[in-house]
Structures are given as C-alpha cells and as structure tokens.
Amino acid sequence: MFEYEFMREAFIASTFIAITAGLVGVFVVSRNMSFLSHTLSEIGFAGASFGILVGISPLAGMIIFTLISSVAVGSLSSESSRREASISAISSLFIGLGILFLSLSSESSSYATNILFGSIVGISSKEVNQLMILALFVIFVFIIFYKPLSFDSFDHIGARAAGLKTRLLSVAFLVTLALSVSIGAQIVGSLLVFVLLTLPGATAKYLVHSVPKLIMVSVGLSLAGVWLGLYLAFVTNWPVTFFISAFEVIAYFLGLSYKNWKLNH
Amino acid sequence: MVFQNLNFQINDGDFISLIGPNGSGKTTLVKMIMGLEKKSSGDLIVDHKQTIGYVPQFRNIDIDYPLNIEQFVRLNLKFTLSPKKRQSDNQLIKRILEKTGLTALKDRPLGLASGGEKQKAYLAQALLNDPKVLILDESTASLDVEVKMQLMDLVAELNQNEKLTVIFITHDYELTKKYTHRALFFRDHELQEVDVKDVSEDMFEMGG
Numbered sequence: 001m002f003e004y005e006f007m008r009e010a011f012i013a014s015t016f017i018a019i020t021a022g023l024v025g026v027f028v029v030s031r032n033m034s035f036l037s038h039t040l041s042e043i044g045f046a047g048a049s050f051g052i053l054v055g056i057s058p059l060a061g062m063i064i065f066t067l068i069s070s071v072a073v074g075s076l077s078s079e080s081s082r083r084e085a086s087i088s089a090i091s092s093l094f095i096g097l098g099i100l101f102l103s104l105s106s107e108s109s110s111y112a113t114n115i116l117f118g119s120i121v122g123i124s125s126k127e128v129n130q131l132m133i134l135a136l137f138v139i140f141v142f143i144i145f146y147k148p149l150s151f152d153s154f155d156h157i158g159a160r161a162a163g164l165k166t167r168l169l170s171v172a173f174l175v176t177l178a179l180s181v182s183i184g185a186q187i188v189g190s191l192l193v194f195v196l197l198t199l200p201g202a203t204a205k206y207l208v209h210s211v212p213k214l215i216m217v218s219v220g221l222s223l224a225g226v227w228l229g230l231y232l233a234f235v236t237n238w239p240v241t242f243f244i245s246a247f248e249v250i251a252y253f254l255g256l257s258y259k260n261w262k263l264n265h
Numbered sequence: 266m267v268f269q270n271l272n273f274q275i276n277d278g279d280f281i282s283l284i285g286p287n288g289s290g291k292t293t294l295v296k297m298i299m300g301l302e303k304k305s306s307g308d309l310i311v312d313h314k315q316t317i318g319y320v321p322q323f324r325n326i327d328i329d330y331p332l333n334i335e336q337f338v339r340l341n342l343k344f345t346l347s348p349k350k351r352q353s354d355n356q357l358i359k360r361i362l363e364k365t366g367l368t369a370l371k372d373r374p375l376g377l378a379s380g381g382e383k384q385k386a387y388l389a390q391a392l393l394n395d396p397k398v399l400i401l402d403e404s405t406a407s408l409d410v411e412v413k414m415q416l417m418d419l420v421a422e423l424n425q426n427e428k429l430t431v432i433f434i435t436h437d438y439e440l441t442k443k444y445t446h447r448a449l450f451f452r453d454h455e456l457q458e459v460d461v462k463d464v465s466e467d468m469f470e471m472g473g
C-alpha cells in the first residue's frame with residue numbers, strides 16, 4: 001500500500017497523531033478530562049467549519065476554537081460537577097454552529113464528512129508537515145512539564161500543597177489537549193478523535209502502574225489502532241475511523257476483563 | 266465568614282496545636298496560610314512562605330497511583346541536570362527515607378501502602394526541602410498508637426534539634442498534651458490561645 005503517495009502521507013500523519021494522542025491520553029484520564037476532550041472535539045468541528053467558511057484551513061480553524069475554549073475552561077475555577085453541566089450545554093451550541101458554518105459555506109458536503117468522520121485520502125504533504133510540527137511541539141511541552149504534570153495529575157491536592165503552580169500546569173496541559181484534538185481530527189475526524197484521546201489511556205490504567213509504562217502502553221495501543229485501521233481501510237475501503245474505534249473499544253474491554261480477572265485470582 | 270477576632274502569632278521553633286471541633290475552621294486557616302484559600306479581610310503575614318512543608322488532611326491517592334514510595338517522595342525535588350546536584354539529591358532521599366522509617370518500603374507502590382505508611386511518605390515528601398515550618402493536618406488520625414508516636418517523636422526531634430516550627434492540627438487529647446507547647450482552640454468562629462496545661466479532654470468532645 002505504500003506505493004501510493006497518499007497512503008505514505010496518511011501513515012506518517014497518523015503515526016504522529018497516535019503518539020501525541022496516546023501520550024496526552026494518559027493525563028486526560030488521570031485528570032478526569034475525558035468529558036472535556038469529547039466536548040473539545042465538538043468545538044473543533046465548529047472551528048473546522050468556521051475555517052472553511054472564512055477561507056482559512058480547517059486545521060487552523062480548529063486550533064483557534066479549541067485553544068480559546070480550552071483556556072477558557074481552564075481559567076474557570078468552579079466546582080467540577082457544575083462545570084460538566086455547563087460544558088455539555090456549550091458543546092451543543094458548538095455542534096449547531098458547526099452545522100451552520102458548513103451550510104453557509106460553499107464547500108461540498110464531502111468536505112464536511114471528512115471533517116466529521118475523518119479520512120485517509122484528504123491529507124496533503126504540506127498538512128503532514130504542519131501536523132508533525134504541532135505534534136513535536138506537544139511532545140516537547142510534555143518533556144518540559146513531565147514531572148510536575150505527573151505530580152499534579154495523579155495527586156492534585158498534594159501538588160498544590162507542595163506549592164506547584166497548578167494553574168499554569170493546567171493551562172499548559174489544556175493547550176496540548178487542544179492541539180491534539182485538532183491534529184487528531186485530521187485523520188480520525190472530529191466526531192471520534194476523543195476515542196484516541198481517552199480509550200488507550202484508560203486501557204493502560206488497567207494493565208500497568210507506573211507513569212512511563214502507562215505512556216508506553218497508551219501510545220502503543222494508539223499506534224496499533226491507527227496502523228491497523230489504515231491498513232484495513234486501505235484494503236476494504238471502509239472508513240478508517242470505524243476500524244480505529246472498534247480496535248480501541250475491543251482493547252478497552254479486554255483490558256477491563258483482564259483487570260477483573262486479576263482481581264479474582 | 267469563618268473567623269472573627271483572629272489574632273495570633275506563631276514564632277520560630279513553636280510546636281503549636283490547632284484544636285477544636287469539626288468544621289471550626291482549622292483546615293481553612295492553614296489553607297489561608299499556604300495561600301490556597303482566599304480571605305475576605307484582615308492581614309496574614311507569612312514569613313517563610315517558600316519553606317513550609319504542608320501535609321494536607323485529605324489527598325486522593327487511589328489504589329492505582331502510579332509511583333512507588335521513593336518516586337513519590339522524589340516529586341518534591343527541584344528538576345536538575347547537574348550531576349553533582351543529582352548526587353546530593355540521592356543522598357537527601359536516602360536520608361529522609363531512613364529518618365521516616367521507609368527505607369525498607371521504598372519500592373512499594375504508594376497506592377498499596379497502608380494508612381500509616383502513606384502518612385510517613387507524605388511527611389517524608391513535605392520534609393524533603395528542609396522546611397522551616399511544618400504543617401500537619403490530622404496526619405495522625407486513624408493511625409495506631411505505636412505509629413502515631415513514631416511519627417510524633419520524629420517531628421518533636423526535628424522541632425528540638427533543628428528548630429522546625431510545627432503547626433499540628435489534631436483531635437487527639439493525649440498528643441496535644443504530650444507534644445505541643447502551645448494550643449490554639451477554635452470554637453464558634455473564634456480562636457483563643459490556651460495554655461497546654463489547661464487543655465482539657467472536653468475540648469475534644471464537644472460537637473461542631
């Protein structure tokens with residue numbers, strides 16, 4: 001399949017997507033932000049449609065929307081349960097906006113399905129380069145903040161007690177989350193990018209118990225999912241997102257069963 | 266409004282207990298000292314802000330917590346690339362684990378540690394950077410007598426030999442009597458200093 005240019009591009013792009021999503025996903029899970037990453041994908045959809053409408057790239061539109069909203073969420077310090085209700089209200093507004101922007105723009109509807117459901121053919125080599133740079137930026141931020149972010153993500157009260165700047169960490173993390181949503185959506189689609197951002201991290205938690213191992217397993221599951229998905233999508237011509245989400249969901253339930261089995265033995 | 270008429274001073278080398286019923290504001294006061302809780306009015310002057318070791322009352326360390334005890338204690342080290350600093354950091358960790366009686370347990374996942382072992386690990390982490398002040402928020406609650414005494418003996422020793430100022434929140438009459446030199450009694454949103462020898466058991470018995 002690598003004799004095709006578009007498959008090579010898709011392969012490189014999804015490799016970087018999977019690494020960032022797997023990495024960020026470990027912390028999405030430990031910071032209880034699965035719900036927020038779901039909402040960010042929906043906001044990203046509105047951003048992509050907005051990008052199309054005003055004539056900037058969908059990726060740029062997504063980044064703008066997800067960055068602004070994630071930082072806005074991060075600076076709200078309200079209680080988390082109240083936050084969830086208001087987040088879901090906001091997310092329905094953004095889906096509506098996304099649909100509105102798309103219907104106002106003159107682009108064909110296949111463009112819209114690509115944004116929503118993902119695609120392996122839509123990506124150009126210029127976009128691959130953009131994705132790579134963004135992914136490397138995310139990885140760089142993680143290397144810098146690795147230790148305090150681990151401290152804060154698994155023991156928030158302790159991190160505050162130790163005098164860490166948890167607000168700054170939270171904003172830094174949300175920026176990487178917004179970027180991961182935006183780059184992941186380019187192949188997986190904004191509707192299901194949160195699958196890559198939550199399931200591998202959640203599965204890893206059932207299997208291993210140290211931060212480096214969590215990251216390795218999560219990135220591994222995420223890579224396996226996108227590689228297998230690309231291959232199967234190429235062979236069958238079915239949507240890549242279907243295979244990726246099917247793989248991650250199966251892996252999740254296998255992980256869960258493994259954990260339960262281990263508890264009983 | 267949590268506090269009225271709050272007026273007190275804590276000096277270097279004090280070993281002071283904060284006592285009073287549930288909900289009387291002890292945790293809130295230390296959070297204010299740490300700058301983690303806002304106050305609506307009044308002055309609070311904290312001299313050693315950078316060097317307070319604080320062990321909070323509640324902490325969400327679940328069973329899956331992904332670090333062992335040594336790694337957990339290490340979290341409080343500043344990041345460094347210098348090999349020399351790393352070496353001295355390793356020495357520091359070794360010493361603190363020894364002091365808190367955790368050397369044999371250093372590889373145990375913190376999530377699986379017992380309540381007493383966890384408290385020792387929290388204490389070790391808080392003591393790592395040689396704080397001038399140590400704040401313990403009910404660190405001895407739910408520990409058996411022996412572990413309680415081990416912990417308090419260690420703290421008392423640091424208070425004696427290294428002039429560590431200790432602020433100790435507790436509902437434990439015996440410990441207050443045995444270890445602390447001053448007592449601040451919280452009641453009805455007011456706070457009064459009582460002499461430790463006048464601390465009576467019924468101060469711990471009244472409801473909030």
Ligand SMILES: Nc1ncnc2c1ncn2[C@@H]1O[C@H](COP(=O)(O)OP(=O)(O)OP(=O)(O)O)[C@@H](O)[C@H]1O
Nearest residue numbers: 267285286287288289290291292293294322403451
């Ligand atoms: N963030 C908050 N917002 C509003 N009220 C609060 C908040 N935190 C604490 N309180 C209230 O302030 C009062 C003092 O609480 P605090 O936790 O300081 O009590 P405490 O003396 O530490 O009690 P305990 O012995 O049970 O630990 C309580 O009535 C509590 O419900």
Ligand SMILES: [Mg+2]
Nearest residue numbers: 291292293322
């Ligand atoms: Mg309290």
